[in-house]
Amino acid sequence: MVAATPTVSTAELANIARTLRSHVVRMIAAANSGHPGGSLSAIEIITALYFGRVLRHDPKNPAWPDRDRFILSKGHGVPALYAALAESGYFPVSELTSLRQVDSRLQGHPVQGLTPGIEASTGSLGQGLSVGVGHALAARLDGKSFRTYVLLGDGECQEGQVWEAAMSAGNYELGSLIAIVDSNRYQLDGAVEDINSLAPLDAKFESFGWRVIDVDGHDVGAVRVALHQARESHDVPVCIIAHTTKGKGVTFMENNNEFHGKSPSSDQLQVALSQLAE
Amino acid sequence: MTTANALPMGLATREAYGQALLEVGTANKDIIVIDADLAKSTFSWTFGKVFPERFFNIGIQEANMVGIASGLASSGKIPFISSFAAFILCKGFDQLRMGAAYPKLNVKVAGSHGGISIGEDGVSQQSVEDVALACALPGFVVCIPSDEHTMRAAVRAAAEHDGPVYLRLGRPKTQIVHEAGVHFEFGHSIEVRDGHSLTIVANGLLVAQALLAADTLARRGIEARVIDMHTVKPLDTAALERASHETGAFVVAEEHMHHGGLGSAVAQALVAGTPAPVEYVNLGDRYAESGKPDDLLDKYGLRAKNIVSAAERVLARK
Numbered sequence: 001m002v003a004a005t006p007t008v009s010t011a012e013l014a015n016i017a018r019t020l021r022s023h024v025v026r027m028i029a030a031a032n033s034g035h036p037g038g039s040l041s042a043i044e045i046i047t048a049l050y051f052g053r054v055l056r057h058d059p060k061n062p063a064w065p066d067r068d069r070f071i072l073s074k075g076h077g078v079p080a081l082y083a084a085l086a087e088s089g090y091f092p093v094s095e096l097t098s099l100r101q102v103d104s105r106l107q108g109h110p111v112q113g114l115t116p117g118i119e120a121s122t123g124s125l126g127q128g129l130s131v132g133v134g135h136a137l138a139a140r141l142d143g144k145s146f147r148t149y150v151l152l153g154d155g156e157c158q159e160g161q162v163w164e165a166a167m168s169a170g171n172y173e174l175g176s177l178i179a180i181v182d183s184n185r186y187q188l189d190g191a192v193e194d195i196n197s198l199a200p201l202d203a204k205f206e207s208f209g210w211r212v213i214d215v216d217g218h219d220v221g222a223v224r225v226a227l228h229q230a231r232e233s234h235d236v237p238v239c240i241i242a243h244t245t246k247g248k249g250v251t252f253m254e255n256n257n258e259f260h261g262k263s264p265s266s267d268q269l270q271v272a273l274s275q276l277a278e
Numbered sequence: 279m280t281t282a283n284a285l286p287m288g289l290a291t292r293e294a295y296g297q298a299l300l301e302v303g304t305a306n307k308d309i310i311v312i313d314a315d316l317a318k319s320t321f322s323w324t325f326g327k328v329f330p331e332r333f334f335n336i337g338i339q340e341a342n343m344v345g346i347a348s349g350l351a352s353s354g355k356i357p358f359i360s361s362f363a364a365f366i367l368c369k370g371f372d373q374l375r376m377g378a379a380y381p382k383l384n385v386k387v388a389g390s391h392g393g394i395s396i397g398e399d400g401v402s403q404q405s406v407e408d409v410a411l412a413c414a415l416p417g418f419v420v421c422i423p424s425d426e427h428t429m430r431a432a433v434r435a436a437a438e439h440d441g442p443v444y445l446r447l448g449r450p451k452t453q454i455v456h457e458a459g460v461h462f463e464f465g466h467s468i469e470v471r472d473g474h475s476l477t478i479v480a481n482g483l484l485v486a487q488a489l490l491a492a493d494t495l496a497r498r499g500i501e502a503r504v505i506d507m508h509t510v511k512p513l514d515t516a517a518l519e520r521a522s523h524e525t526g527a528f529v530v531a532e533e534h535m536h537h538g539g540l541g542s543a544v545a546q547a548l549v550a551g552t553p554a555p556v557e558y559v560n561l562g563d564r565y566a567e568s569g570k571p572d573d574l575l576d577k578y579g580l581r582a583k584n585i586v587s588a589a590e591r592v593l594a595r596k
Contacts, residue, residue: 065353065354111380111381112352112380112383113381113382119352120348120352120381121376121380121381122376123376124372124375124376126341127372127373127376128345130341130342130343130344130345130346130349130373130377131345131346131348131352132349133345133346134347134348134349134350134351134352134353134357135350136349137346137349137350138349138350138354138355139353141310141331141332142353142354148349160341164339164341165342165346167337168337168339168342
């Protein structure tokens with residue numbers, strides 16, 4: 001288990017990110033199915049949240065009412081989250097390779113109420129930001145200070161419901177809500193830009209009343225800084241657009257959309273693990 | 279014995295919904311009410327004007343509304359969300375599936391203007407498939423109260439029930455079928471008239487029509503039992519089994535399409551336990567049209583006389 005020390009350094013975070021990546025490719029290879037591309041692109045975001053002292057949470061008490069909420073709206077990236085939850089102590093690391101097996105708590109997409117630490121059942125894209133609005137409204141109603149983080153894919157932002165939620169979050173001035181877009185520029189069938197471009201994504205969120213922060217989504221130190229900046233915002237919701245590379249960390253997966261939803265072969269797994277060990 | 283001729287006109291069930299929301303929301307501060315720009319039509323505004331801090335009109339965003347309810351319920355609130363039945367179930371179905379049914383959350387869904395009795399607005403606003411959709415959500419309680427008293431009781435029961443609930447509300451004023459203090463529990467039907475020739479199982483507006491039909495049948499020496507099967511899921515199979523033994527024939531009447539509603543549920547239960555012939559009074563496999571509610575109920579065969587004909591057919595098969 002990775003211990004998050006109070007003064008965790010950027011180098012330590014980078015090491016944790018490497019560990020999580022190794023878990024991801026191992027898990028997906030063991031299941032012989034899953035989504036490596038969009039899991040690997042989200043690693044630094046999830047590392048900074050769980051190990052960069054951003055999320056206020058207690059792995060021994062997942063239902064703690066004052067915990068920060070993290071909702072993985074891009075549910076297909078869940079291997080990255082399972083890896084972080086296991087390394088945080090929500091469940092044993094040895095359980096990770098049960099991913100996608102019968103009787104496993106680690107379903108192919110996140111399931112609320114089944115896996116400790118999972119806050120929403122997702123996998124049908126476009127829904128997590130609305131759920132986040134609900135949590136943020138509950139916090140306001142109860143006078144609680146917890147934050148709600150929602151991680152979306154960029155392709156996912158083609159879903160209309162994302163903009164319904166963005167509109168209501170802006171109008172309710174939900175300063176406790178933070179959206180992070182894992183902008184890896186690809187969706188299943190190809191490049192987001194070619195299929196149904198989101199540009200300008202920052203201006204879209206800004207026009208809905210959000211503050212937008214752009215960040216290199218693989219500079220884990222910069223991501224941590226952006227997340228802490230977002231925590232300082234109390235008047236309006238914040239959207240962090242994290243510019244990422246699909247399949248990041250494994251050379252033959254990077255920007256190779258074949259690995260959107262395909263497991264590495266056993267040979268490819270060995271190559272991937274050796275690259276991640278370097 | 280309840281006779282239909284004596285039934286007084288009561289409130290629309292949607293109006294009773296609003297009153298009951300105010301009642302349960304006064305007692306329980308965890309109750310949050312959300313509407314999608316139809317608060318004055320669904321009567322959720324009855325709550326909203328008294329408790330503005332716990333009322334959210336989120337605009338014309340049914341999918342977002344269901345998602346927000348999912349988040350509120352996950353953080354310990356009891357959200358009651360309302361819109362027209364046609365919109366909240368059709369536009370919010372995936373969100374209800376992922377955000378209420380699958381995680382078994384405490385989300386209460388009120389679909390107003392159910393059936394064709396909404397009238398002139400026509401098919402886009404007429405919900406004829408909502409019961410089938412709601413029943414297809416695992417773990418949902420699906421309830422179609424027949425009058426203002428059972429509507430109020432259903433809202434109280436929904437507030438107490440731990441899990442997702444669908445309530446169908448109606449637009450027109452509705453005859454009062456039950457006593458104000460009627461005992462009400464989800465999954466427990468109410469026998470509103472005893473009889474041993476056949477059983478008429480109905481819910482919503484069709485309960486009053488069933489009582490009217492029972493009067494007509496009685497004049498011909500046919501004693502029809504009438505059951506208000508307000509909860510389609512979970513279904514009161516014990517009452518059906520008893521009725522099958524004691525009456526041996528059924529008419530199922532509802533303001534819904536033929537597939538997936540009360541008729542399907544009753545037939546499925548009877549076949550599994552105590553088979554008996556069944557005839558149906560419903561919309562069939564079609565949409566209706568614009569028109570005055572009474573004209574539509576006449577044209578599309580959702581009247582007492584249609585129940586009487588169905589009773590004659592089923593008795594011939596007994």
